Amino acid sequence: xxxxxxxxxxxxxxxxxxxxxxxxxxxxxxxxxxxxxxxxxxxxxxxxxxxxxxxxxxxxxxxxxxxxxxxxxxxxxxxxxxxxxxx
Amino acid sequence: xxxxxxxxxxxxxxxxxxxxxxxxxxxxxxxxxxxxxxxxxxxxxxxxxxxxxxxxxxxxxxxxxxxxxxxxxxxxxxxxxxxxxxxxxxxxxxxxxxxxxxxxxxxxxxxxxxxxxxxxxxxxxxxxxxxxxxxxxxxxxxxxxxxxxxxxxxxxxxxxxxxxxxxxxxxxxxxxxxxxxxxxxxxxxxxxxxxxxxxxxxxxxxxxxxxxxxxxxxxxxxxxxxxxxxxxxxxxxxxxxxxxxxxxxxxxxxxx
Numbered sequence: 567x568x569x570x571x572x573x574x575x576x577x578x579x580x581x582x583x584x585x586x587x588x589x590x591x592x593x594x595x596x597x598x599x600x601x602x603x604x605x606x607x608x609x610x611x612x613x614x615x616x617x618x619x620x621x622x623x624x625x626x627x628x629x630x631x632x633x634x635x636x637x638x639x640x641x642x643x644x645x646x647x648x649x650x651x652x653x
Numbered sequence: 654x655x656x657x658x659x660x661x662x663x664x665x666x667x668x669x670x671x672x673x674x675x676x677x678x679x680x681x682x683x684x685x686x687x688x689x690x691x692x693x694x695x696x697x698x699x700x701x702x703x704x705x706x707x708x709x710x711x712x713x714x715x716x717x718x719x720x721x722x723x724x725x726x727x728x729x730x731x732x733x734x735x736x737x738x739x740x741x742x743x744x745x746x747x748x749x750x751x752x753x754x755x756x757x758x759x760x761x762x763x764x765x766x767x768x769x770x771x772x773x774x775x776x777x778x779x780x781x782x783x784x785x786x787x788x789x790x791x792x793x794x795x796x797x798x799x800x801x802x803x804x805x806x807x808x809x810x811x812x813x814x815x816x817x818x819x820x821x822x823x824x825x826x827x828x829x830x831x832x833x834x835x836x837x838x839x840x841x842x843x844x845x846x847x848x849x850x851x852x853x854x855x856x857x858x859x860x861x862x863x864x865x866x867x868x869x870x871x872x873x874x875x876x877x878x879x880x881x882x883x884x885x886x887x888x889x890x891x892x893x894x895x896x897x898x899x900x901x902x903x904x905x906x907x908x909x
Contacts, residue, residue, distance in 0.1 A: 628732045632899065635892045639832040642839035649664065 590648040597644020604637035660857070667849050668770055668842070688768050692754040696747065725749055725894070733898035741901065745894050748778065752837065753890035759845055760882050769889075770841040772834065779834035782897045790904030799904070833896055840889050844882050851875040 612630035616623045672681040703718035711719050725746045730738050755774060759767030768774050790799040804821045805814065855871045858864045 625732070628728075628895070631888070631892060632895065635836060635896060636832075639836050642835055642843075643832075645839045645843060646835055 586651075589651055593651050594644050594648040597647070598641050601637050601641035604640075605634055608633040608637060661850065661853055664846070667846065668766075670766070684766060685768050685771055688758050688764060688766060689755070689774070692751060692758070692768060695754050696750045700750075721750070722746060729891070729895050729898055733895055734902040738898065738902060741898070745898065748897060749890050749894040752778070752893055753886060756841055756886040756889060759841060759848070759886070760879055765848075767841040767845055767886075769837050770845045772838045775834040775837040775893075778837075778893070779830045782833060782900065783830040786897075786900045786904040789901055793905045803904075829900060833893065837889050837893050840885060844878075844885050847878050848875070848882065851878055 608630060612626050612633075615626045670684040672683045673687075674682045699714065700718055703714040706715065708715060722742065726739065726742055729749070730741060730745060734741065752769065755768040757767075758764040759770070787799075790803070793799075794802060803825050804818050806817055806821065809817060851871060851874055855868065855875050858868045858871060
């Protein structure tokens with residue numbers, strides 16, 4: 567029992583570091599789900615549009631990058647937050 | 654941080670550089686500041702050098718400079734602001750080139766540090782754009798008209814405005830500049846960290862032990878990611894400039 571208590575004291579710092587790493591993983595992993603689906607939808611539909619009407623490919627590509635940029639911002643907020651969350 | 658017996662440097666070690674001169678003052682000079690000076694000098698020097706002679710049939714540097722100007726005009730401004738935005742070309746070109754040269758440092762040996770991986774550069778440029786598009790909007794439309802056009806969506810039931818006006822306010826005044834800065838910063842930081850991680854792995858497994866089997870894969874991935882970074886460098890400069898164009902044209906044109 568005594569050994570366990572000493573171990574818990576020694577491991578407190580390591581436990582905190584480990585939990586921080588898990589927290590970072592959860593924050594970034596969670597933030598990446600939605601934008602992942604969103605970018606897939608944006609690019610997929612842009613490809614459909616381009617193959618249906620190749621003459622509008624230029625406009626569609628510009629709009630596609632805009633859509634990607636807006637969707638991707640959420641994942642990047644998560645990426646930055648994952649560093650902030652650890653302090 | 655230790656992982657699979659490989660020592661990864663902490664993040665502060667990868668992006669914070671010791672000061673060279675004027676230590677512990679707000680004007681401390683370190684590697685990133687020097688790279689910023691070089692980027693500014695390259696952008697200025699390149700266009701000055703390319704524009705010296707102005708030949709009818711462009712050659713060499715003038716050719717590259719004209720291709721860049723043409724890309725910013727036709728690829729960015731015409732797509733987002735239309736023909737009446739063409740007098741923004743100098744500003745957009747400067748923005749595009751400065752961001753691109755700042756990003757390129759991440760993949761150039763010896764430098765190996767994109768200046769835009771420190772939040773100060775994207776934040777300053779986002780603040781400039783933020784002030785600019787609100788200023789242009791107020792100048793073109795007048796304060797009341799501009800606020801009305803920004804905050805109130807047309808053709809929406811009156812009751813919905815209770816919900817929509819705060820959302821539009823947060824979008825135009827907080828999220829847009831924040832995401833503009835964070836997008837560039839986080840993309841460059843993520844790319845930098847990826848390159849550092851694979852660089853560390855490649856260096857660590859280059860030993861006589863059995864782990865050397867994965868060396869070709871680690872090195873191959875490092876090469877692939879470096880190539881990928883070239884794409885990201887260009888794409889982020891492109892997106893930042895394009896969004897600047899979108900925000901300015903949205904603020905200045907009274908569609909409704």
